[in-house]
Amino acid sequence: MLRLDDVTKEFRIGAFGGKSVTAVREVSFEVVPGEVVSLIGESGSGKSTIGRMILGLNPVTRGSITFDGRPVRAGKEYYRHIQGIFQDPFSSFNPVFKADRVYNMIKEAYYPAVPRAEWAERVEAALRDVRLNPGQVLGKYPHQLSGGQLQRLLIARALLLDIKLLVADEITSMLDASTRIDVLNLLAELKARGLGVLYITHDLSLGTYLAERTVVLRRGSVVEMGLTGRVFGDPLHPYTRELLSAVPRMNQAWDDATPVDSCVHHERGASGALIEAEPGHFVACARLDTCP
Amino acid sequence: MSLQVSELRVYYRTLKGEVRALDGMTFELGDGEILGLVGESGCGKSTLGKSLIRMDGRMRHVGGTVVLDGQELPIGDDRAMNDFRFREVSLIPQYAMSALNPTRKLRKMVTELLRSRGSAVDTAELERRMDQVGLPREVLDRYPIELSGGMKQRMVMVISTLLDPSLLIADEVTSALDVSTQKAVARALLGFRESGYVKSMIFVTHDIALTHHIADTIMVMYAGRLAEKAPADVIVKAPRHPYTKLLLDSLPEVGVRYADRRLEGIPGSPPSLLDPPTGCRFRARCPIAGDECAQDPPVAELAPDHHVACWKA
Numbered sequence A: 001m002l003r004l005d006d007v008t009k010e011f012r013i014g015a016f017g018g019k020s021v022t023a024v025r026e027v028s029f030e031v032v033p034g035e036v037v038s039l040i041g042e043s044g045s046g047k048s049t050i051g052r053m054i055l056g057l058n059p060v061t062r063g064s065i066t067f068d069g070r071p072v073r074a075g076k077e078y079y080r081h082i083q084g085i086f087q088d089p090f091s092s093f094n095p096v097f098k099a100d101r102v103y104n105m106i107k108e109a110y111y112p113a114v115p116r117a118e119w120a121e122r123v124e125a126a127l128r129d130v131r132l133n134p135g136q137v138l139g140k141y142p143h144q145l146s147g148g149q150l151q152r153l154l155i156a157r158a159l160l161l162d163i164k165l166l167v168a169d170e171i172t173s174m175l176d177a178s179t180r181i182d183v184l185n186l187l188a189e190l191k192a193r194g195l196g197v198l199y200i201t202h203d204l205s206l207g208t209y210l211a212e213r214t215v216v217l218r219r220g221s222v223v224e225m226g227l228t229g230r231v232f233g234d235p236l237h238p239y240t241r242e243l244l245s246a247v248p249r250m251n252q253a254w255d256d257a258t259p260v261d262s263c264v265h266h267e268r269g270a271s272g273a274l275i276e277a278e279p280g281h282f283v284a285c286a287r288l289d290t291c292p
Numbered sequence B: 001m002s003l004q005v006s007e008l009r010v011y012y013r014t015l016k017g018e019v020r021a022l023d024g025m026t027f028e029l030g031d032g033e034i035l036g037l038v039g040e041s042g043c044g045k046s047t048l049g050k051s052l053i054r055m056d057g058r059m060r061h062v063g064g065t066v067v068l069d070g071q072e073l074p075i076g077d078d079r080a081m082n083d084f085r086f087r088e089v090s091l092i093p094q095y096a097m098s099a100l101n102p103t104r105k106l107r108k109m110v111t112e113l114l115r116s117r118g119s120a121v122d123t124a125e126l127e128r129r130m131d132q133v134g135l136p137r138e139v140l141d142r143y144p145i146e147l148s149g150g151m152k153q154r155m156v157m158v159i160s161t162l163l164d165p166s167l168l169i170a171d172e173v174t175s176a177l178d179v180s181t182q183k184a185v186a187r188a189l190l191g192f193r194e195s196g197y198v199k200s201m202i203f204v205t206h207d208i209a210l211t212h213h214i215a216d217t218i219m220v221m222y223a224g225r226l227a228e229k230a231p232a233d234v235i236v237k238a239p240r241h242p243y244t245k246l247l248l249d250s251l252p253e254v255g256v257r258y259a260d261r262r263l264e265g266i267p268g269s270p271p272s273l274l275d276p277p278t279g280c281r282f283r284a285r286c287p288i289a290g291d292e293c294a295q296d297p298p299v300a301e302l303a304p305d306h307h308v309a310c311w312k313a
Helices: A047-054 A076-081 A101-110 A116-129 A147-160 A177-192 A204-210 A228-233 A238-246 B045-051 B106-116 B123-132 B137-141 B149-160 B179-194 B208-214 B232-237 B242-249
Strands: A002-013 A019-031 A036-040 A062-067 A082-085 A165-169 A196-201 A213-218 A221-227 A275-278 A281-283 B003-014 B017-029 B034-038 B059-068 B089-092 B167-171 B200-204 B217-222 B225-231 B300-303 B306-308
Touching (some): A002 A047, A019 A047, A019 A062, A019 A196, A019 A213, A019 A221, A036 A047, A036 A177, A036 A204, A047 A082, A047 A165, A047 A196, A082 A147, A101 A116, A101 A147, A116 A147, A147 A177, A165 A177, A177 A196, A177 B242, A196 A204, A204 A228, A213 A228, A213 A238, A221 A228, A221 A238, A228 A238, B003 B045, B017 B045, B017 B217, B017 B225, B034 B045, B034 B208, B045 B167, B089 B149, B106 B137, B106 B149, B123 B137, B149 B179, B179 B200, B179 B208, B208 B217, B217 B232, B225 B232, B225 B242
Parallel strands (some): A036 A196, A036 A213, B034 B200, B089 B167, B167 B200
Antiparallel strands (some): A002 A019, A213 A221, A221 A281, A275 A281, B003 B017, B003 B059, B225 B306
16 A cells, blocks of 8 residues: 655755755555554654655655555645644644634535535544544643543544545654553554554554554664564564663563674664565664674 | 651642642652652642642642651742752753753853852763763763753753752653663663762653662552552552552553553543542542542551552552
8 A cells, every 4th residue: 555665865954955864764665454564763763754754744855655556745635545643732733723623624625515414423423433522522622632632633533534544653652651552442443444554653562562563763774674573572683672672661670682883783884785584574684694 | 768748738720720739648758769650641740749849830839748858848938949959859850851051062051050059060070970871071062952862861860960969850751762762861860879979769750661660669649649659569560559550551561462462541531630529539430449439548558668548459
């Protein structure tokens, strides 16, 4: 459905744009319907840039992003199928308008012919789909609602469209532990209905909870990708191992993995090409055979 | 005992009335103890942290006392507290990113800050502490904008503990960091205690797994009150309060998959503290609530150092 081929993004920096930084380097992966792919990396790894490129908010420098075989063209038709939700629900809404105004905007732009009464029914159905009580959220201002409710309003907005792919960029980072899991469970239900989700996060435990496949990014390049169970059950790349060992876990002491910088290969700053270590499990490490 | 808080009540003034953000908190903190403070948003954990160092204009000290090293802190008196801030009680704010003056190089900022407290900079000591948290010395001659989030966070940690405070309040210091930086920051905090830069610490967070790694004791708060307080291992392995249990059950861990084991959030949301319900405040969301819960549950010590406020525990 969504396909990235050797996508590279360079940003011009400096006073006259004289220098450039490569934020994303030759990234390729695919998201198919009914699948959650999580994109994991630390700050600055380019994960949000990838999300923004898929949403057409930033142009691609090289490579191609195609959706159902067609290249990204930001516009009404494209956003009918692809929607993005971002980290801070409070800045996604205009604070002086009632929160449900976003639904009217969808109606005006996409479904002007739908009668008002029918639209109201659709909105209520979408709200129930995201487990919100329409009476509790309609007609409220953003500050009167909780972060979890606002994120769910945005998911409901996406459901009103003919949506096929949801780009979820850190959507649960600002939420409480107790509501975070509800939003994740909701994504899992949408997945079962055939929606593809690109789940961008720096939190490994949240990323692994839902995703069938995981893409681990480091400094703009893919270091490892494959089935989530394989990538985190048997990590091959030293960076994935380091990430995994840094996650605080209950009932288990923090163990020290060999830091990735002590790896001879990575010290030189080179990143290997992706090798298929086992079917569907790719890793970018040239020293895989000699790695302990 | 390093810190003794008894019956602390702090309310927020709002147009609609008083929000009882802290409603009778009593707890103690030993010398060299790290206390992890957890709970959902709006349960009063940040308010507690703030009350111990500086109340903002909307907060009002209604009752209760705070005793630090045998001396009562005048927490309601903004000016009198000035003698204690930074020297006795210090804070690492939630957004260290915005805690540094963007127009000063760090060396100048530290000098000015210490001068305002009547101390001179001991450069050797400052550099030693920077080494300890893994910051290169050149950082002092840079502007805050030139540092990464994790570096700024560690710089703020070094600065706020320069005068060896007795109590350090770390408010959500790792929330904005990614896992590997988070680990470095958490380790640095532990190092501060071992080196004696701080005596005791209150670590406010919503990440229970992280707290378990660095705290000796974990205190769970709910709606402005203490729900449960026990040694970190006990809270994680044998919690008694239903809220603690539900909170632990809602945490995803690496390896837990939706397909294998479905986690559940806690239904409902914390009560409004504008007009808090009578009796146990968790009653409306509690799966095992009974008739006795209409009465306020007392904080009982079920086992040594294990305090629980629940009738059913």
